Amino acid sequence: MFEYTEPLHHLIEELKKFPGVGAKSAQRMAFYLLSISMEEANRLADAILEAKRKIFYCSVCNGITHVDPCPLCTDPHRSDELLCIVEEPYNVASIEKTGIFNGRYHVLLGTLSPLKGKGPEELGVDKLLSRIEKGKFKEIILATNPTSEGEATAFYLASLLKKFPVKITRLATGLPVGSDLDFADQITIRRALEGRVELKD
Amino acid sequence: MPLDFTEAIVLRSFPSGELDKIVVFFSRDKGLIKGRAKGARKFGNRFGSSLEPMSYVKVFYYEKERQDFVTISQCDLLESFLDLxxxxxxxxxxxxxxxxxxxxxxxxxxxxxxxxxxxxxxxxxxxxxxxxxxxxxxxxxxxxxxxxxxxxxxxxxxxxxxxxxxxxxxxxxxxxxxxxxxxxxxxxxxxxxxxxxxxxxxxxxxxxxxxxxxxxxxxxxxxxxxxxxxxxxxxxxxxxxx
Structure with missing residues (x-):
């Protein structure tokens, strides 16, 4: 059976470890990497090493950063009374792009998922609770995904946060902008009806 | 590549690639089926909440020979257990x-x-x-x-x-x-x-x-x-x- 030369085989095997990359994609990427100049390859390798060396999780919010605490946690123009809890570091970027949220963030780095072996301990719930206890938050927004795991996580956190004198809110769910009512399933329509808002002048 | 359908309960689903999901169904007449739902993670996708675990659905799919995963083309929600x-x-x-x-x-x-x-x-x-x-x-x-x-x-x-x-x-x-x-x-x-x-x-x-x-x-x-x-x-x- 034909096998690629050892260094190429090794490269393909390493690339296959990337999420969503199968054997064919890994092979295509490996051949692309062979085709680029040595200078470009060095730049890519340096970028990977630099990111690995300099980027870590913020000790306050668990977001990815190169300084600790991260700029979002130390920014004096952001409100200390609002806290938005998200699943993953890239969710912070999605909310920041809207430009309407000016509070602090907390990244859970996952959701409660019994099938993946992730429970409250793995999510670092204690760290979150101690942050809320020490902080001056007046509202906590649970911005986990509207999936079964995200919902379970949000409701679990809400039950733990009841003891604090804070307002607990959840991101609205319902019809996505630009979609058609006919194609929405009953759960989505029900959520949209439950979360309907009054139209004011 | 004929279109087939069955009643099933979603056992679990997980992300695959940028926009897809792999879904494991337990069907009434064909047992366990694993399928790929293309674009299921895209905002406003056609699958809605039907691919959430324990959803009772009617799933339509294509199947190719010698492939582990079927391709899910449509999934109609019959009964949801999401609130549980x-x-x-x-x-x-x-x-x-x-x-x-x-x-x-x-x-x-x-x-x-x-x-x-x-x-x-x-x-x-x-x-x-x-x-x-x-x-x-x-x-x-x-x-x-x-x-x-x-x-x-x-x-x-x-x-x-x-x-x-x-x-x-x-x-x-x-x-x-x-x-x-x-x-x-x-x-x-x-x-x-x-x-x-x-x-x-x-x-x-x-x-x-x-x-x-x-x-x-x-x-x-x-x-x-x-x-x-x-x-x-x-x-x-x-x-x-x-």
Missing amino acids: QTDFETSCFLSYWAELIEEFYPARIKEELLFRLLLSCLRALKEGGNRHFITNYFEIWLLRLSGLLPDTRRCQRCHRQLSQQVWLSPKKDGFLCERCSLEKKEPLPSDLITFINWTKKNSPFERAPLSPDISRQLAPIIQSWLIYHLEKEPRSLKFLKT
Whole structure:
């Protein structure tokens, strides 16, 4: 059976470890990497090493950063009374792009998922609770995904946060902008009806 | 590449690539099916909430020869159990059921009775049934349908009629009477035999013959049989114990 030369085989095997990359994609990427100049390859390798060396999780919010605490946690123009809890570091970027949220963030780095072996301990719930206890938050927004795991996580956190004198809110769910009512399933329509808002002048 | 469809319950789904999801279905007439739902993670996608775990759906899919995954083209939600999963403890139980089905049954083996069992248990839970009791019920029936539930009528060794006091055989595949039980450990709780016999004749919607406390006491015994036959502990079980 034909096998690629050892260094190429090794490269393909390493690339296959990337999420969503199968054997064919890994092979295509490996051949692309062979085709680029040595200078470009060095730049890519340096970028990977630099990111690995300099980027870590913020000790306050668990977001990815190169300084600790991260700029979002130390920014004096952001409100200390609002806290938005998200699943993953890239969710912070999605909310920041809207430009309407000016509070602090907390990244859970996952959701409660019994099938993946992730429970409250793995999510670092204690760290979150101690942050809320020490902080001056007046509202906590649970911005986990509207999936079964995200919902379970949000409701679990809400039950733990009841003891604090804070307002607990959840991101609205319902019809996505630009979609058609006919194609929405009953759960989505029900959520949209439950979360309907009054139209004011 | 013909279009096929089946009624199914989603056991789990996980991200694949940038926009897709891999979904594991347990279908009424085709057993376990794994499929790829293209664009299922895209905002405003056509699948909506139908691919969330424990959704009862009608799934339409294409299948190519020599491919592990079918391609899901449409998924209509028949009944949703998403609200049950807002409670973390209940979601642990549901994950445990899903894991047991995936572990016990190979792909593409028709198990209509098991499908009906899962759907009935989900509906019983939705109607406010006790999750410990319904899980015990599900476990007993799963063992029974797999041919692994010990005979509650006769001693495995001497074939005499069993009384209420029984012992588990060393291989955990049968019950022994007092005379045949050599190890003379603690007998199994008498409620266990009563409960097993009750499950054979009643649905999970019926009023439980056990108190929630006794139901919790029986759980480790029934789970030890499942672990023995699986030869490993289900991952989600550790969350039920804590």
